[in-house]
Amino acid sequence: MSQRAALIAVIVAFLVGIIGSLAVRPPSGNTAPAQSTDSTRAAQRISWRVPIAFATNLPVIGDAIVYVADTLSAASNGAVNLQVFEPGEIVPPFSITDAVRDGKVEAGYTWLGYDQGKVAAAPLLGAVPFGMEPWEFSAWWFDAGGRELGEALYAKQNIHILYCGITGPETAGWFREPLESLDDVQGLKIRFAGLGGKVIEQAGASVTMLPGGEIFQALEKGAIDATEYSLPIVDQRLGFNRVAGFNYYPGWHQPSTSFHLAVNLQVWNQLNPADQGLLEAVCTASVTRNLSRSEALQGAVIAGFPDVGVSAETLPDDVLRKLEEISGQVMAQEAARDEDFRLIHESQQAFRNDYAKWKSRAYLPRDF
Amino acid sequence: MSQRAALIAVIVAFLVGIIGSLAVRPPSGNTAPAQSTDSTRAAQRISWRVPIAFATNLPVIGDAIVYVADTLSAASNGAVNLQVFEPGEIVPPFSITDAVRDGKVEAGYTWLGYDQGKVAAAPLLGAVPFGMEPWEFSAWWFDAGGRELGEALYAKQNIHILYCGITGPETAGWFREPLESLDDVQGLKIRFAGLGGKVIEQAGASVTMLPGGEIFQALEKGAIDATEYSLPIVDQRLGFNRVAGFNYYPGWHQPSTSFHLAVNLQVWNQLNPADQGLLEAVCTASVTRNLSRSEALQGAVIAGFPDVGVSAETLPDDVLRKLEEISGQVMAQEAARDEDFRLIHESQQAFRNDYAKWKSRAYLPRDF
Numbered sequence: 001m002s003q004r005a006a007l008i009a010v011i012v013a014f015l016v017g018i019i020g021s022l023a024v025r026p027p028s029g030n031t032a033p034a035q036s037t038d039s040t041r042a043a044q045r046i047s048w049r050v051p052i053a054f055a056t057n058l059p060v061i062g063d064a065i066v067y068v069a070d071t072l073s074a075a076s077n078g079a080v081n082l083q084v085f086e087p088g089e090i091v092p093p094f095s096i097t098d099a100v101r102d103g104k105v106e107a108g109y110t111w112l113g114y115d116q117g118k119v120a121a122a123p124l125l126g127a128v129p130f131g132m133e134p135w136e137f138s139a140w141w142f143d144a145g146g147r148e149l150g151e152a153l154y155a156k157q158n159i160h161i162l163y164c165g166i167t168g169p170e171t172a173g174w175f176r177e178p179l180e181s182l183d184d185v186q187g188l189k190i191r192f193a194g195l196g197g198k199v200i201e202q203a204g205a206s207v208t209m210l211p212g213g214e215i216f217q218a219l220e221k222g223a224i225d226a227t228e229y230s231l232p233i234v235d236q237r238l239g240f241n242r243v244a245g246f247n248y249y250p251g252w253h254q255p256s257t258s259f260h261l262a263v264n265l266q267v268w269n270q271l272n273p274a275d276q277g278l279l280e281a282v283c284t285a286s287v288t289r290n291l292s293r294s295e296a297l298q299g300a301v302i303a304g305f306p307d308v309g310v311s312a313e314t315l316p317d318d319v320l321r322k323l324e325e326i327s328g329q330v331m332a333q334e335a336a337r338d339e340d341f342r343l344i345h346e347s348q349q350a351f352r353n354d355y356a357k358w359k360s361r362a363y364l365p366r367d368f
Numbered sequence: 369m370s371q372r373a374a375l376i377a378v379i380v381a382f383l384v385g386i387i388g389s390l391a392v393r394p395p396s397g398n399t400a401p402a403q404s405t406d407s408t409r410a411a412q413r414i415s416w417r418v419p420i421a422f423a424t425n426l427p428v429i430g431d432a433i434v435y436v437a438d439t440l441s442a443a444s445n446g447a448v449n450l451q452v453f454e455p456g457e458i459v460p461p462f463s464i465t466d467a468v469r470d471g472k473v474e475a476g477y478t479w480l481g482y483d484q485g486k487v488a489a490a491p492l493l494g495a496v497p498f499g500m501e502p503w504e505f506s507a508w509w510f511d512a513g514g515r516e517l518g519e520a521l522y523a524k525q526n527i528h529i530l531y532c533g534i535t536g537p538e539t540a541g542w543f544r545e546p547l548e549s550l551d552d553v554q555g556l557k558i559r560f561a562g563l564g565g566k567v568i569e570q571a572g573a574s575v576t577m578l579p580g581g582e583i584f585q586a587l588e589k590g591a592i593d594a595t596e597y598s599l600p601i602v603d604q605r606l607g608f609n610r611v612a613g614f615n616y617y618p619g620w621h622q623p624s625t626s627f628h629l630a631v632n633l634q635v636w637n638q639l640n641p642a643d644q645g646l647l648e649a650v651c652t653a654s655v656t657r658n659l660s661r662s663e664a665l666q667g668a669v670i671a672g673f674p675d676v677g678v679s680a681e682t683l684p685d686d687v688l689r690k691l692e693e694i695s696g697q698v699m700a701q702e703a704a705r706d707e708d709f710r711l712i713h714e715s716q717q718a719f720r721n722d723y724a725k726w727k728s729r730a731y732l733p734r735d736f
Contacts (some may be wrong), residue, residue: 026416030379053486056452071645071649074642074645075443075640075642075645075649075668076642077642115687130732130736133659133731134503135502135503135536135659135663136663138656138659138660138663139659139660139661139663139664141660142656142657142660142661142664143660143664143665144664168726168730168731169730169731169732171730187598228641232726237523243581247731249729250729250730250731250732250733251730251731251732252732252736255731255732266660272445273442274442274444274445277439277442277443278443281439281443281649281650282649282653284653284656284657285652285653285655285656287653287656288506288652288653288655288656289510289512289652290508290581291506291507292503292507292509292511293507293510293511295503295504295506295507295723295726296507296508296510296511296512296719297511298725298730299722299723299724299725299726299727300722300725300728302436302725302729303722303725304576312729314729317733320732320733320736323577324736351652351664354668354671355663355664355667356667357666357667357668357670357671358536358666358667358670359667359734360616360734361508361617361618361670361680361682362536362537362539362617362619362666363501363536363537363618363619363623364498364537364618364619364620364688365618365685365688365734366622366727366728366733366734368498368688368692
């Protein structure tokens with residue numbers, strides 16, 4: 001599919017979604033999970049409707065759920081079936097966990113940072129400015145109490161979350177003009193998500209939140225001056241390079257971006273332990289596959305920038321240091337306002353202090 | 369279990385193995401894989417004997433197969449059963465793929481670098497000096513042709529390999545005396561494995577290969593002066609800190625160490641696709657879990673070094689540069705001697721050149 005065709009598909013999918021989302025269909029009759037643990041039970045054990053936040057034709061962030069659904073189906077001989085619905089097709093992309101919480105769908109696949117407005121601590125499970133690198137997040141999640149904290153946070157929302165994907169850093173964004181000092185973001189109209197959005201807002205930008213499918217048009221029409229969204233291969237697919245020629249690095253606002261499968265808590269609790277085990281294993285496999293694909297595909301995109309008129313740029317060190325300082329202030333503000341945020345933030349900080357003793361010793365210098 | 373008790377258990381397990389391995393038992397009668405794809409088939413579909421190279425009481429390198437076996441059993445409701453045999457119990461730790469190739473066991477879990485003597489290219493799938501970091505190896509394996517090359521290499525050995533675990537860097541080793549220049553390794557009797565062993569040998573050391581269970585005694589008796597083996601938490605569990613007080617970093621010889629489940633090719637081909645899919649998904653999940661545990665547990669061990677009389681040391685930059693130069697020579701020698709080595713090495717180098725364009729841009733500087 002050409003870039004333009006892909007772009008149009010995304011926009012159409014989103015507009016269809018706007019209409020479709022006005023009337024969220026109730027779950028169909030065959031979606032009740034099987035409760036039998038008898039190995040001779042009928043073939044279909046799980047048939048869930050799974051809305052997603054990122055179109056499946058987007059590399060890395062969109063196709064991870066396809067891997068999950070295909071692998072579940074293959075490993076269960078078709079007995080575990082996720083019916084994936086494109087962004088907005090049955091649920092708006094920013095309302096996925098609402099639909100899961102209320103039982104309108106059994107599960108959804110999303111970035112929990114979009115829940116920032118109703119669950120203040122949610123972005124800590126999705127992406128943190130100057131936060132953990134991908135493998136560091138996995139280590140915290142599985143071996144330093146992260147999972148327990150995350151599950152408890154979302155149990156209050158009537159949701160069981162499974163860690164089900166992660167990518168490396170996003171790009172720091174696409175700009176029409178060079179960003180030489182932090183003064184350059186004063187009054188800049190920029191699309192930005194999550195805690196990074198609060199940081200860049202505190203730095204003086206005018207921040208708006210848009211789903212992936214709306215960003216290109218907003219940039220093209222001048223409704224926004226700049227945007228961050230995702231990885232180079234995703235952003236280029238969405239056409240940002242055609243309306244903003246400067247692509248900045250490093251991804252200070254999201255050194256890793258993790259994704260979760262959110263399952264309605266009653267639906268999860270009614271599953272038999274084998275199916276819970278299978279879902280968890282396949283989501284954990286998706287973490288490896290998603291990060292692998294994320295790391296593998298970006299180098300070629302950056303190498304091709306000169307051919308499509310993009311300049312890859314690195315933010316000056318003093319800009320990064322200033323953004324880090326503001327990030328610290330934003331994290332402290334959020335921790336003071338919300339107890340769950342404080343608890344999870346402290347757990348992450350404690351782990352990072354410990355991890356630093358290893359990270360600083362074990363790896364070769366970056367210039368090897 | 370105390371460190372000493374764990375150490376004795378490892379040594380006993382190894383000595384028992386030496387005796388046990390003199391008569392490798394043939395597969396028992398119930399190990400033939402089920403070929404039915406009928407969902408009403410009897411519960412037990414897979415029952416394999418799986419010898420391993422690292423004792424299950426060793427953290428990270430030893431317990432990954434326990435995760436794999438437990439998860440397979442849970443997700444299949446007990447229908448997929450790996451019977452894990454400790455190192456040497458039925459197969460010597462360095463002969464696991466021989467037993468799999470010859471059908472003496474259905475599968476085994478090991479580090480393919482131990483096959484260096486019979487499959488020259490095997491260490492490229494296990495660990496490469498100044499080679500890929502863990503997530504980079506995964507990206508090459510899944511998304512840049514690594515898996516296809518690895519599978520083809522081992523199909524010649526009558527084996528299907530599944531990538532089934534990875535850790536971060538090993539330590540660069542345990543030494544009785546400080547290592548201030550490369551002259552200090554001249555004539556040093558050291559235990560070293562894989563391609564790193566060839567490099568340190570070329571640098572002037574006298575290299576020997578010993579399984580984990582034999583290293584402590586060799587160090588204590590002075591049969592060797594120094595050793596590398598694994599991660600800080602593993603090496604300390606084996607007692608190296610009690611006979612060699614200097615623990616060096618970074619892990620130049622193994623920036624990542626990957627592990628594989630080796631399955632007899634006929635056994636693999638007779639599996640139904642669903643069980644193949646389940647095994648592959650759980651092994652891929654093990655990659656996430658193994659790396660997470662590897663990254664999570666080392667910081668506390670390093671923090672505790674002063675209490676157990678260990679000095680953590682960083683190799684001087686000029687020593688690393690010289691070792692990198694020798695590594696390049698060793699890689700070129702091996703590539704010239706073996707066509708498979710050349711082919712896989714070139715694939716890895718091509719991927720690394722591409723990946724570097726991303727790595728150098730995307731991540732924050734190491735001092736953030």
